[in-house]
Amino acid sequence: MDLSAATPEGFRAVLGLDKYVRANVDPTLLTLIKLRASVTNGCAFCVDMHTTDALADGENGRRLFAVATWRESPFFTDDERAALALTDAVTELGQDGVPDDVWDKAAAIWNEKQLADLLLAICTINVWNRIAVPTRKQPPALV
Template identity: 60%
Template sequence: MQQRLKMEKVAPEAYRKVLDLNTYAMANVDPTLLELVKLRASMINGCAFCVDMHSTDATNAGENPRRLFALSAWTESSFFTREERAALALTDAVTRIGEAGVPDAVWDEARAVFSEKEIADVVMAVIMMNAFNRIAVSTRQTPRLDA
């Protein structure tokens, strides 16, 4: 597959806004939690470029590869903390928002473990990752095998 266009070159101002959301998320969400959110949203969206990038980033940051592999079945895994599970449930619901919205049970569990500000920050991180996934998938951005 050949990449259709480079969004950062064709629409740099718009692309910068998505990068700004990433900068915000990096400053406000725990780094381990953020990588899990980024990777999980990318898995749901079928974004090969972002799955490769965020699994590599998480591994390089010291994340246990078993946890990364388990993200595809996180609801059945005991590898994740209560906070991570709440963030992953929120990631799933916000990423698939058109199917059922964000169920009250998911929101209530997030409220049980996070402050309102922390929930807002996780939601913004999910929105940011979904934006990047949609850019990469629609433009056919693929991981480099030689990287």
């Protein structure tokens, strides 16, 4: 299914949210959030897109690979770790929601608007993953 053709207005609404978070979240954090959620959700299309874009923007490939094991990796700042932990908690949203320690650590770093924007960024990539995975969207072929 091509969601943009099946529901153009709905697709534009998601694009609008994506545009908002791109304008309001630090680009490096946004890349890490998008990649981590996409890996967690098994979205090959999004993992390919975000790693390709990040490499083109000069992000270090080792850091991108290490997103899969961010807790064990030495390549991330405390702020990035807090964003990745929040991404995991929101993406995997269990019965008990986001653990207090994860939320409190993020709230100690970012003000309320910044934290709200991070939450919107995490939710937005999860929406994209939940569009791409069920519609079986594939990355372009290797050249």
